[in-house]
Amino acid sequence: MNPIFHALFQKSRYLTNCLNEVLKQHNLYSSQWTILYCLHNHGPMTLTQIWKYLNVEAPSITRAITRLENLGWVLRVDGEDKREKIVTLSPYAEENFPAIKKTILAFEKEMVGALTDEEQQQFMILLEKMKG
Amino acid sequence: MNPIFHALFQKSRYLTNCLNEVLKQHNLYSSQWTILYCLHNHGPMTLTQIWKYLNVEAPSITRAITRLENLGWVLRVDGEDKREKIVTLSPYAEENFPAIKKTILAFEKEMVGALTDEEQQQFMILLEKMKG
């Protein structure tokens, strides 16, 4: 069995756990952060836009948004098309965003700091080649 | 935000889903395969040996083994030390192992075939560098 898969899955789990650990101070999970970051960059988005962008299935986003809404990070508003819900960052999220981003940047620097820019590019290229 | 993490997490999810898809014909999930493979290589193992080897937490393995046991893939036997349970592959698992391994090898060839041996090595080295 090719050890690449094992190594890839392990590292992915490891990094997720580290990220969760670091985000605890902001009361966030890494996946929640991903959504906040997405909304911060793109502005208000429908659920469909979010799950297509993040490349996950719709139910995962429905649940994640429900939790983020309950925690006060996002607002869910009906769109003109009455089927769709539009999600926006709450003022609370906007206010706290810079501090969280700072945490994230420090984390990334720590985790990826050992790789040069070329290595990072190379890594992305190799990742890209792994598909069916 | 460094796109490396997003790319890594996405690829990890993608490959897991592909592997699950391919293993459907054997009525297995990728994580279950990982455990069967582990047992096949090492012979009988305690739960602790398994979760330490696979680098996950104990409860994940307890649950996975319970399912594998119910499906008839493994047997759970008391050890001499009455605290520990020893897990072994069932005859059914031994019998089916070669066919599953064939499926896995084909999958790996398809997914990693675009990378040369040097690229695979390079990939592992870069992965290794990503830690705190």
Added chain:
DNA sequence: AGTATTTGTTTAGCTAGGTAAATAAATTAG
């Protein structure tokens, strides 16, 4: 206009990972 299909979201139910805490057996300390 009325029906059929598509689209956006949600619900239900599954595996996989995590932490915290319970339990039981083994080991160590006094």
Added chain:
DNA sequence: CTAATTTATTTACCTAGCTAAACAAATACT
């Protein structure tokens, strides 16, 4: 030898991903 601590497993409960199917609103078809 009893009490305290450690070790192996399990239970309870959380997030995150998945598929399948339900539902309502919008669109397309005839």
